[in-house]
Amino acid sequence: MPGHKRNPDSGEMAAYYDIDITEIDGFDNLHQAKGLLQEAQERANRLYGAQETYYLVNGSTCGVLAAVMSVTQPGDEILIARNCHKAVYHAVIMQGLRPRYYYPGRIREYDIYDGVSAERIGDLLDAYPACKAVVVTSPTYEGIISDIEAAARIVHAHGKVLIVDEAHGAHLGLFDRKPEGVLQRADSGFVDKKPQGAVAAGADLVIHSLHKTLPAMTQTALLHVNGSLVDRDRLRRYLAMLQSSSPSYVLMASMDSCVRFLEEHGAQRFAFYQQQYKRFCDKTAYCRHIHIGKMTKLSENAYDLLAWDTGKIVISVKNTSMNGSRLHEILREEYHLQMEMAADTFVLAMMTLMDTEQGWQRLADAICEIDDRIEKEACTKTEPLQEKQTVDRQELYPDSRMIPAQAFHGEQEEIPLQNAAGRTAADFINLYPPGIPLIVPGEIMDEIVVGQIAESRRMGLNVQGVSDAGMVCVVRE
Ligand SMILES: Cc1ncc(COP(=O)(O)O)c(C=O)c1O
DSSP: OOTTTTOTTSOTTHHHHTTOOOSOTTSOOGGGOOSHHHHHHHHHHHHHTOSEEEEESSHHHHHHHHHHHHTOOTTOEEEEETTOOHHHHHHHHHTTOEEEEEOOOEETTTTEEOOOOHHHHHHHHHHOTTEEEEEEESSOTTOEEOOHHHHHHHHHHTTOEEEEEOGGGTTTTSTTOOOBOOEEETTTEEEOOOOOOTTTTTOSEEEEEHHHHSSOOTTOEEEEEOSSSSOHHHHHHHHHHHSOSSOOHHHHHHHHHHHHHHHHHHHHHHHHHHHHHHHHHHHHTTOSSOEEOOGGGSOSSOOOOOEEOTTEEEEEOTTSSOOHHHHHHHHHHTTOOOOSEEOSSEEEEEOOTTOOHHHHHHHHHHHHHHHHHHHHHHHHOOSOSSOOOOOOOOOOOOOBSSOHHHHHHSOEEEEEGGGOTTSBBSSOEEETTTTEEEEOTTBBOOHHHHHHHHHHHHTTOOEETSOTTSEEEEEOO
């Protein structure tokens, strides 16, 4: 193995097969690393400062599954932030857990989820003392960073494990790419606090997608462990179950190359990044309609976030004649700029330390030009750039009839969405991206959720879990 034998005649991909080896002599074994893979994992570990670091060849997905499963037993309770990625929900199903939810608030200025408050986590752990662990996502998809240090303190005071899905924050705390950050709190006003990565902030298990924000191949990720609350043997057994027995050496080489690159060039690249970010902000500061998401533009409202990652650029068209999908289309079709996602009132651009000066400038110029077009339209009141359409989205707090695993594995049937009110969901219904569930298996679909799903579909948003024919999967009665 591999069957291609590095033969140049093995088809269109043959040129790449040269670097694709397997566990031959001298090349170690990821599942019992003692040689070069152990050294490589230790190198990654030194960069992040965790007690132990594991390579993941199946993305953060695999790290989230292993983390949750290693600290729970089937039937346990777990506290999870409702805006967690679907991988967390999949772990809940695989382990037959009862989820208790932390519902994060919304940052009204930009229509995005807020961070989590340590105090509210503490209240929920008092209310649900059987929870074995807490899972939060920080940064969120839109870059919102929570105060993980405070959360770790409270979670540990309750004797529980804190898992931080930092898939989008593998760069945090490294070098000088500081997120924008001042803590905004109702009780203490503005307090300076340096945002750091979740490893340094004291979380027990931290998951990083190297491939999302750093120069590494898709699927590459890391799992870090700290403290004495996590049974390392159990964690390793889950990793051995959830990862391929033939982990790709191409992916593992890419992880090591990423870590070495950061060691050698990280500081300089991050400095370049900050310079470009500042120029981008200076240029777009003159826009009259389009707003770039920033901590400094948040109102006096008491939000829970600690900081905002500058790599996630929320380009907001809220209260203009344009919506997110139209802006996404214009940027793609007319400016050949591919955004990460479009939401009702904004598009999200992801910038990393590998973006070029030209890339930054093209994005800033495009935003300024589109802003001018909105201004002209507003002045002349001529043909609008588009009809404004957004979904009136009410927060959903669905009740549960059974745990997700019971609904997911039990008898199911498909029914039209419009008949689903009062029925128990047997599958997830997600708005994608970012893939956060509107409804989880075991939850009751009421009139409000059915209406919201129908409206999102009418608007052409990508709703996963409803078939093209408008059918949804519910528990058979
Ligand atoms: C917050 C979060 N966690 C975990 C994942 C899964 O990461 P991966 O694609 O590396 O498996 C994602 C993917 O988008 C994510 O956004």
